[in-house]
Amino acid sequence: MLTDAQRSTLAATLPAVHGALDDITTGFYRRMFAARPELLDNLFNRSHQKSGDQPKALAGSIAAFAALQLEPDARQQKFILDHIAHKHASLGVTRDQYAIVHEHLFASIVDVLGAAVTPEVADAWDQVYWDMADLLIESESDLYARAGVAPGDVWRDVRVVKRVQVSPDTISLTLAAMNPAESLPTFAPGQYISVQVELSDGAQQIRQYSLTGAPADPTWQFSVKYAGEVSAHLHEHSFEGDLLHVSTPFGDLVLPDDDLPVVLASAGIGCTPVIGLLTAMAQSGDERPVTVLHADRSRNRQPHRGQLAALVESLPNGQLFQWYEEASPHIVSDRVRVGQMSLSDIEIGDDARVMLCGPGGFLSAIRSELTDREVDDSRIHFEAFGPELLRTGAQ
Template sequence: MLSEQSTPVVRATLPVVGAALADITQRFYAKLFDDRPELLRDLFNRGNQANGEQRQALAGSIAAFASMLVEHPGARPDAMLARIAHKHASLGVTSDQYKLVHRHLFAAIADVLGDAVTPDVAEAWDEVYWLMANALIAVETRLYQEAGTAEGEIWRPMRITERHDETPDAVSFVLRRADGRPAGTFRPGQYVSVRAELPDGARQVRQYSLSGAPDGDRWRITVKHVKGGDGPEGEVSSWLHGHARAGDVLTVSAPFGDLVLPGGEGPLLLASAGIGTTPMLSLLHHLAAEGSTRRVTVVHADRTPADHAHRDELHRLVRALPNATLHLWYEEPGAHAPEAARGRADVTATELPDGLTAYLCGPLPFMRAVRGDLLGRGVPARDIHYEVFGPDLWLGRD
């Protein structure tokens, strides 16, 4: 909770700071990478830095956290903090790095806002920063403990034992530990990071959902080839598609991510689009292995049946659950998917039981649309969960 002294200062300066956050975060990253160029080379996603999405996400998270401190002093954006903390843990972020970020962020604030940063203003926003940082450090410490690893020591060599081309743009890899030990358990819906050494020597990191059954012996990830177009080509996905073969060894993190099932027997909605199907497959594998009788509504949207990765597997898993239904939408269904509707997913026309918990994964426009439709149908925001890969430009706080 923000102190009584700082609350009115943050409330009064939030509009000014918020309006300048884009400039502040741009200056911050420039200072950070001038000081520590290896962070851009080996930790931060260079594509997201180039297109500005990482700056937008950082600015949004700071503004969202500060706004909640002054508008709802008895609450905390726990969902947002959990997503950030899981992502940080999957990158091996350590608590000492928050001091480095603090130094360059507040230098950037001073550069952009100048004399407006009085001692009182600096002290109040310093409190905001450390409230957020310490909350994240606490969650990340717990995540490392649960993973059975020291802070930041998340990496392990894993050998590709199988490679399967699922669609023209998606390939799956079955992974086992290179030392022969069991891969380890994970919670269905979680992801791992893959660190790839690229031709220029950079070691870029990307996250991929564990798309198979929660098998302690082997893991499976499915990687979509990001080909560019409206944005930069995916460096790691391009490298994996072009170079990774059975027998190769990848550097892979422990599993993280909070898109996991609640206990109980309540109804579920699993809604995905494109490669967002991957965490849903893991959840369905888990439910099928348990012999679950929960009511499960599965919604998936894709371009065509041929572009739908693990399409047959999804059908099999839904058939294995006695109270599951599958609703498919394809932009171009063709003759091979007579059961599918044409166009974009529309949950407004889908029968949904009361009291459901919803899980969303896919492109941000898809998730925003589905979440809005669910809210319109009376599903509480707290019961709608999502996974986003790349900078979180949505920042749902419920």
């Protein structure tokens, strides 16, 4: 925990560190991958490193956590840490890896800020890092225990038993345990698994995919859009009978344990967590009001189009609205619209939970609309398909 003196130092230096965080995190990754190149090939997303998205996401999370030590907000801190902990658990991150990050992150801070990093400044920021790390380690240990695995021991080999084309550029894969007599572990609707594949250059790259089947099924299902090196590899090399190396399911975008109204908004392949949530609700005969909003480029490229409509139709109080960038005039109606998703005439009750799934630009736009509608942050939950740029004051 920060002492009063450390908190004062943090307050005095936060603006300077915040302003330099992009340079600090970029230097951190450069240093760490130079010393430990296997981490880039076998743990971190190379595409997000190349684009700069991952350093920005790390910078955002550090800045958000540090700011929350000066103006505490328990709900916001829990939100940040839960998202990170679930992602770390799905990668099998362990306690010892935090020391590796600490070594290279603080070397980068000294590189960037130079003489400004006095012993007092180093001590305060060191405490912030380990406060955050200790909370994450504790949360991740709890996630591993609840999953019934040792810390980091999340990986298993499974067999592809079914492959279905669900849109021109999206496939659905069904996975089964290696022993046909066994079932794969259950999961909470909305959770995801990590999938690790060996690429042509020998790198073992990992990506996360949301589970779309029912938690009680003995198999797992997930969908893959042809985009990025891992997804392209799965399209080209994963067929019935092939093996995949996957993690235990994790993820905190799960169905609230109450009967309050739910609004589910997604874009593109972001429909997959929604499919998982709707499948569970349909099977249980969930009677809560459910409004499903989905945006896509066109109907012919929309993954799970028919399944989405059928699941909503099966709910006693479900309704579906869809937006397409490209659409023929004859399909346009009150429920099928042309253009970007807009919440302008969508009813969102004062007690509704709003769950968002999709790429960063979509999430930012919809969250801005929700803010304009004065929907409280505590009622907004989301799954970002890509590195998540966290910020204080909003999810």
